[in-house]
Amino acid sequence: MANGLELHNYVGHLIRRAEQVHTGLWFRHVSRDITSQQFAALNALRQEPGIDQRTLAHHTSLDRSTINQMVRRLTDQGHVSQARDEDDRRxxxxxxxxxxxELLDSLIPAAKRINEQLLESLPENERGLATGILRKIASMDDAPLGDTG
Structure with missing residues (x-):
């Protein structure tokens, strides 16, 4: 019989726990109504207005069905508008x-603060390294299978 994993050394467990910490901070300090994923979508639309859902899904690393539901919800709440592309009616x-x-502007300062709070849990000289490591892990599915860069 195989020994169990030492969860304090298991990356998947640690990423899940880190996400739980982030979600708790988000809920307490940023918004109880807008999720961090919705914030990411609003932020992406601020940076690139007039994109379609597929592009928004790519920019936020969310699947198409999730982004479809999210866009519907944000549209119903009056935060996002939709218009047919005149060049491609599809x-x-x-x-x-x-x-x-206005909503995004009101959320940005608190989102920045919790980002700083998360990074402050690390020694200053490790913050850039930690962000870089997380960025590499988060982009693993962007690379062709078997390519570890």
């Missing part, structure tokens, strides 16, 4: 509404 282009832009 595409729907997304933009922040004025209300969505």
């Amino acid at each position: 595409r729907t282009l997304l933009c922040l509404t004025d209300e969505g832009a």
Whole structure:
């Protein structure tokens, strides 16, 4: 019989726990109504207005069905507007509404603070390294299978 894993050394467990910490901080200090994933979508639309859902899904690393539900919810809440692409009527282009832009502006300072709070749990000389490592792990599915870069 195989020994159990030492969870304090198991990367998947640690990533899940780190996400739990982030979610708790988000809920307490940023928003109980807008999730960090919705924030990412609003932020992506601020950076690139007029993108379609597929592009938004790519920018936020969310699957198409999740982004579809999220866009519907954000549209119903008045934070996102949708318009048909005049060049390709099959595409729907997304933009922040004025209300969505105001909401995003109100969330950004608290989101920055919890990001700083998470990084402050590390020695200053390890913060950039930790962010770089997480970025590499997060982008693993962007590389062709078997390519570890």
